[in-house]
Amino acid sequence: MPRICLVRHGQSRWNLENRFTGWVDVDLTEKGEAEARRAGELMKAETFKPVRAFTSVQTRAIRTLNIALHALDRLWVPVTKDYRLNERHYGGLTGLDKAETAVKHGEDQVKIWRRSYDTPPPPLDDPSPFPSLTDERYAGIEVPKTESLKLTLDRVAPYWQSTIVPAISEGDLLIAAHGNSLRALVKLLFAVGDDEITSVEIPTGNPLLVELNNQMRASSAKYLDDSRAQALPKI
Ligand SMILES: O=C(O)[C@H](O)COP(=O)(O)O
Numbered sequence: 001m002p003r004i005c006l007v008r009h010g011q012s013r014w015n016l017e018n019r020f021t022g023w024v025d026v027d028l029t030e031k032g033e034a035e036a037r038r039a040g041e042l043m044k045a046e047t048f049k050p051v052r053a054f055t056s057v058q059t060r061a062i063r064t065l066n067i068a069l070h071a072l073d074r075l076w077v078p079v080t081k082d083y084r085l086n087e088r089h090y091g092g093l094t095g096l097d098k099a100e101t102a103v104k105h106g107e108d109q110v111k112i113w114r115r116s117y118d119t120p121p122p123p124l125d126d127p128s129p130f131p132s133l134t135d136e137r138y139a140g141i142e143v144p145k146t147e148s149l150k151l152t153l154d155r156v157a158p159y160w161q162s163t164i165v166p167a168i169s170e171g172d173l174l175i176a177a178h179g180n181s182l183r184a185l186v187k188l189l190f191a192v193g194d195d196e197i198t199s200v201e202i203p204t205g206n207p208l209l210v211e212l213n214n215q216m217r218a219s220s221a222k223y224l225d226d227s228r229a230q231a232l233p234k235i
Contacts, residue, residue, distance in 0.1 A: 001211040001219065002168045005048055006185060007176045009064040010035035010205040018098045020121075022090030023143070025059050025132035035205025036064040040071025042224035043174070043207050051171035052078050054164055056085040056178060057137045064205065065176035077174075083141060084159035087178035091121035091146025094130060117194040120148040149197065153184035160185060165216055182208075189218045190233040201230045208232075 010032030014021040028036065043050075050072070055065045062081065069075045093101060093113060102110045113121040123145035128134055134143050144151065167173055175185070182202045186192065189210060192200065202208070206225045213219040223229035 001213070002173075003048065004164075004168075004173045004175060004210050004212065005043055005050070005224075006182050006202075006208040006210065007036075007039050007064060007068060007174065008179055008182055008202045008204050008206070009058075009060040009176060010039070010067075012060045015204065020090040020093040020096050020098060020101070022087050022094045022147075023058070023133045024094055024130045027059050028063050032060065032064070032204065033067055036067035037071050038225070039064070039205045039207050040068035043068065043209075044072050046207075046209065046224055048072075048174075048207070048209065049172050050074060050077055050174035052080070052167050053174040053176065054080050054082070054085060055176045056087070056181065057081050057083045058086055058178070061085070061176045061178060065174070068174070068176065068207075080163065082159060082163070083138060084155040085175070085177040085181050088149060088152035088180035088184075089124075089133075089144045089147040091124050091144075093121045094124055094128075094133070115198040116148070117197055118148045118150040120146040120151060122146065149180060149184055149187070152180055153187060156181055156184040157188055160188065168212065168216070179204075186233065189216070190221070190235060191217060192233045196233060199231075200233060203228050203230050 011029050013026045016029050053065055055061045112119050179202050183200050187197045206223050206228045208223055210218045210221045218235050221232055
C-alpha cells in the first residue's frame with residue numbers, strides 16, 4: 001500500500017513566543033531542530049524510506065525536512081518546494097500574541113479564526129509590515145491577504161492532485177509542512193466534515209504515517225511518537 005508521512009515543522013521561534021505566524025518566515029528554535037531530528041529517527045525506525053519529499057517555501061518547514069532527511073540518511077532524495085504547502089495566511093492576526101488577542105477579542109472569536117473551516121481572520125493591512133510575506137519567492141503569485149482553512153484547502157488540494165499523487169507509485173513520500181496546511185490535507189485524505197475538522201490538531205515534529213487506498217484516501221494512520229500523538233479523525 002502507498003505510504004506517506006506528514007510532518008509539521010518543529011517548534012518555530014514564533015510558536016515559542018505564541019504569535020500568529022502564517023506566511024511570516026521564522027526559523028526553528030533549538031527545540032524545533034531536535035523535534036525534526038527525532039522525526040527523522042522515528043521514520044528510520046519505521047523503515048519509512050521516502051523516495052521524494054515535498055515542502056513549502058518557508059524556512060521552518062524546509063529546515064525540518066532537511067534535518068529529518070539527514071537523520072534518515074536520505075538528504076539525496078529529490079525535494080519539491082511550493083507555496084501551496086505554506087501555512088495558512090493569518091491575515092490581520094499575523095504577528096499578534098495569541099493570548100493577548102484572545103483577551104482583546106474573546107476566546108470564542110479567536111477560536112473561530114483559528115479553527116473554523118471557512119471564517120478567515122480579518123485581512124492584513126496593505127502594504128504588509130512583514131517583508132517575507134511578499135518577497136521574490138512569491139513573484140507571479142497573488143499573495144492572499146488572509147485565508148480560512150477552506151481557502152488553504154483550495155490551494156493544497158490541487159497541489160496534492162497534480163504534483164504529489166502522480167509520485168505515489170514511486171514509493172514512500174514525505175511531506176513537511178505546517179499546522180493548517182496539514183489540517184487541510186488531513187481533511188481531504190480522511191474525508192473529514194467541516195464541523196469535525198475544527199477539533200483536529202497536528203503536533204509539531206511528530207510524523208503522521210498514512211497508508212492510502214486506491215482512491216487516495218487514508219486506509220490506516222498513526223503518529224510515530226505515541227507520547228505526543230493527537231486524536232485522529234475516524235477512517
Ligand atoms: O501560523 C501559526 O501561528 C501556527 O503555525 C499555527 O497556528 P494555530 O495553531 O494558531 O492555527
